[in-house]
Amino acid sequence: MTALPGPTVTVDHAQLRSATAGFLAALGVPGPRAQLAAEALVYGDLTGMDSHGVFNLGRLYHPLLASGRAGPAAEPRVLNDLGACVLMDHRRALGLWAAAQSMDLAVARARAHGIGLVSVRGATHLGCAGFHAARAAEAGLLGLVASNCGGQRIASPPGGLPALLGTNPLSVAAPALPGRPFVLDMSTTVVPTGRVRVAAAAGRPVPAGWLADRNGETVTDPAAFDQGKARLRWLGGDPTTGAHKGFGLGLTVELLAALLSGAAVGPAPEALEGDGRPHGTDDDIGLLLLAIDPDLLRAEPGAFAEASRSLFGTVLDCPPLEDGRPVRYPGWPEAERAAERRAHGVPLPRALHHELTALGLELPALEAHR
Numbered sequence: 001m002t003a004l005p006g007p008t009v010t011v012d013h014a015q016l017r018s019a020t021a022g023f024l025a026a027l028g029v030p031g032p033r034a035q036l037a038a039e040a041l042v043y044g045d046l047t048g049m050d051s052h053g054v055f056n057l058g059r060l061y062h063p064l065l066a067s068g069r070a071g072p073a074a075e076p077r078v079l080n081d082l083g084a085c086v087l088m089d090h091r092r093a094l095g096l097w098a099a100a101q102s103m104d105l106a107v108a109r110a111r112a113h114g115i116g117l118v119s120v121r122g123a124t125h126l127g128c129a130g131f132h133a134a135r136a137a138e139a140g141l142l143g144l145v146a147s148n149c150g151g152q153r154i155a156s157p158p159g160g161l162p163a164l165l166g167t168n169p170l171s172v173a174a175p176a177l178p179g180r181p182f183v184l185d186m187s188t189t190v191v192p193t194g195r196v197r198v199a200a201a202a203g204r205p206v207p208a209g210w211l212a213d214r215n216g217e218t219v220t221d222p223a224a225f226d227q228g229k230a231r232l233r234w235l236g237g238d239p240t241t242g243a244h245k246g247f248g249l250g251l252t253v254e255l256l257a258a259l260l261s262g263a264a265v266g267p268a269p270e271a272l273e274g275d276g277r278p279h280g281t282d283d284d285i286g287l288l289l290l291a292i293d294p295d296l297l298r299a300e301p302g303a304f305a306e307a308s309r310s311l312f313g314t315v316l317d318c319p320p321l322e323d324g325r326p327v328r329y330p331g332w333p334e335a336e337r338a339a340e341r342r343a344h345g346v347p348l349p350r351a352l353h354h355e356l357t358a359l360g361l362e363l364p365a366l367e368a369h370r
């Protein structure tokens, strides 16, 4: 979770979604597309992944659409269709929408073949990978989503100078307890850059373990990242605590999402010129959207769902440590937060609320209407 800093204004989630859809539609995104894209974006705010919610509307998606780096009405094209596997070019369509559509295609193919794989080049930023993976879980299937960051390089290999890879998100989702799917949704670096920038904006230090200088020493000043004085660590920390596992996961995402589909890759020869700071742009992103239908595979309808409820129920029943905090599985905290925010509204930092209303979004404060 990324809590955005400062005093907040609480807004209704449905209002936030429709205002976001209206904003995207005014930029030329066709109505139903704008609705689905807004749902994908506001998923970040509902679930508490605030660094990937409407925080990115003015900062990322507006410039993407206004500059033509994303095509509001671009039509993705199928390049090869083998039934269970499809290769697509998203042709710069808005990733928030197009990734969801491609996962729906993967689900349809999995229902027919047991497995559905959609490999994508030419994509733009998909937002929270978990939103798209969870669509498979909602349909009773397993879903996997991997996205590279196109030609944007943010993180350096352990022991290497130039940045070669993005924060390369990975998500796996499956049905678990009712209304509480398993949704592992994460960057393969220890955090995405958004969380470092949120801390920098708040003027608060980041936990030891997020950033390191070139000698591997801990850095807790988040401003050091954009000053080029600190680098994002991979999951696992440093080489002695498992950084090569996180780095390997980052490369795995690059392989599955971009090398397979023919999208731009981070580790291209020109990347070797980098001085350790982030460089390149996140155009021509590659995606992998995979769905597996367990009922079709096992030919025992309901058996997987029952086993999954048992597995995740056992995890929830795990006795806690002395602090008494219950054990949860990935996806649970986000589902709980979404239920709370659906009922009581989404808190937006005042500065973000101001920024969004200046962009023309109508977002009345919820308290004013109670």
Ligand SMILES: NC(=O)c1ccc[n+]([C@@H]2O[C@H](COP(=O)([O-])OP(=O)(O)OC[C@H]3O[C@@H](n4cnc5c(N)ncnc54)[C@H](O)[C@@H]3O)[C@@H](O)[C@H]2O)c1
Pocket: 001, 002, 049, 052, 125, 126, 127, 128, 129, 130, 147, 148, 149, 167, 168, 169, 170, 171, 183, 184, 185, 186, 187, 188, 190, 191, 192, 195, 327, 328, 329, 330, 331, 332, 333, 334
């Ligand atoms: N599009 C991109 O280029 C890009 C790049 C990086 C990250 N992202 C997105 O940024 C978002 C945030 O990523 P992140 O790495 O900061 O995620 P995070 O650290 O907030 O969460 C990672 C995972 O840990 C689980 N988790 C957290 N606390 C838990 C608890 N107490 N019990 C059980 N499980 C728990 C969450 O459910 C989640 O699956 C994600 O949606 C990700 O897809 C996107």
